[in-house]
Amino acid sequence: MKILLFGKNGQLGWELQRSLALLGEVVALSREDPGGDLAQPEALRQAVRAVAPDVIVNAAAYTAVDLAEREPQQAEAINALAPQVLAEEALSLDAWLVHYSTDYVFDGSGNRPWREDDATAPLSVYGSSKLEGERRIRASGAKHLILRTSWVYGAHGQNFLKTMLRLGTERERLTVVDDQIGAPTGAELLADATAHALRQATLGSAAFSGLYHLTASGEASWFDYARHALASAHAIDPALRIANVEPIPTSAYPTPARRPLNSRLDTSHFQQIFGLHLPDWRQGVDRTVTELLARR
């Protein structure tokens, strides 16, 4: 099996290079490689045709949530138009397309975990552009796995966990929002779960094609997450001085983009269809904190 991976240097792309290698030959591209730039649809199309993969995995995206409010066209080009091109090419090759989406497609109302068929209503440009990418893939007729995830972190790349470990060891005091609730999800878990699901889908049938929610289990506010990460770091290295983390409402942390309050995703469909267990979010956070501290 031949797999074409886009966005190989992102948090998730990095981990996918490892996980996908067990499934077949992986051709991995970054934005710098010819045909690897999602903002150049014609070159992208030619790259897919030249490789003629059995599976396309798209880990590239425009992920700068606040900046997207000022760059809606760039966000749309990368998060919506490029996925459509990939889907068109997947259809003509009869290949699978694996793509990722986000909790930010929801408006964050209520407190029940969102199911795949719940109504979407993004609050941000990033969320709208990701939703449009989903729609275009679903409309294409290509076999696809669209995996909606949330709050991704990893040892490779930039994320909230690394920011908290940095600020939390530089400052005396950190204030973090406690009214946005979701599930921190490790890029490692996401990549491994993708490979397991993809193996079943490719050995199985087009009946696996669809939209799935895929996150770690349990729930946390950003405040819970920050506090847990710093406590975990302190448990590993008691000599580390860590900030006092204080809860604040979203209203006390103004940002250009609005973010959902309820970002909980119901993953029971994914767990049931693919027979996979999703561990509690703390497990991956603890492992990554350990890895990051060992690197110092």
Ligand SMILES: NC(=O)C1=CN([C@@H]2O[C@H](COP(=O)(O)OP(=O)(O)OC[C@H]3O[C@@H](n4cnc5c(N)ncnc54)[C@H](OP(=O)(O)O)[C@@H]3O)[C@@H](O)[C@H]2O)C=CC1
């Ligand atoms: N991060 C998160 O919290 C969440 C992410 N997701 C989704 O998961 C997927 C993976 O995200 P994640 O790994 O965390 O994101 P990252 O921001 O870590 O990685 C995204 C990658 O896409 C690359 N990229 C950006 N623009 C282009 C372009 N024009 N052409 C080619 N590559 C480009 C980036 O390259 P460069 O570094 O050069 O910009 C980067 O390597 C995305 O679909 C994202 O929307 C969903 C929920 C949460």
Ligand SMILES: Cc1cn([C@H]2C[C@H](O)[C@@H](COP(=O)(O)OP(=O)(O)O[C@H]3O[C@@H](C)C(=O)[C@@H](O)[C@H]3O)O2)c(=O)[nH]c1=O
């Ligand atoms: C740095 C910082 C952030 N915050 C808040 C702001 C925000 O509400 C929340 C998280 O901040 P970030 O900017 O890291 O989060 P953000 O970039 O919005 O993260 C999102 O990225 C995209 C790509 C996704 O798809 C989402 O699932 C989600 O992970 O924490 C604090 O309250 N205190 C702080 O010191």
Ligand SMILES: [Mg+2]
């Ligand atoms: Mg961010």
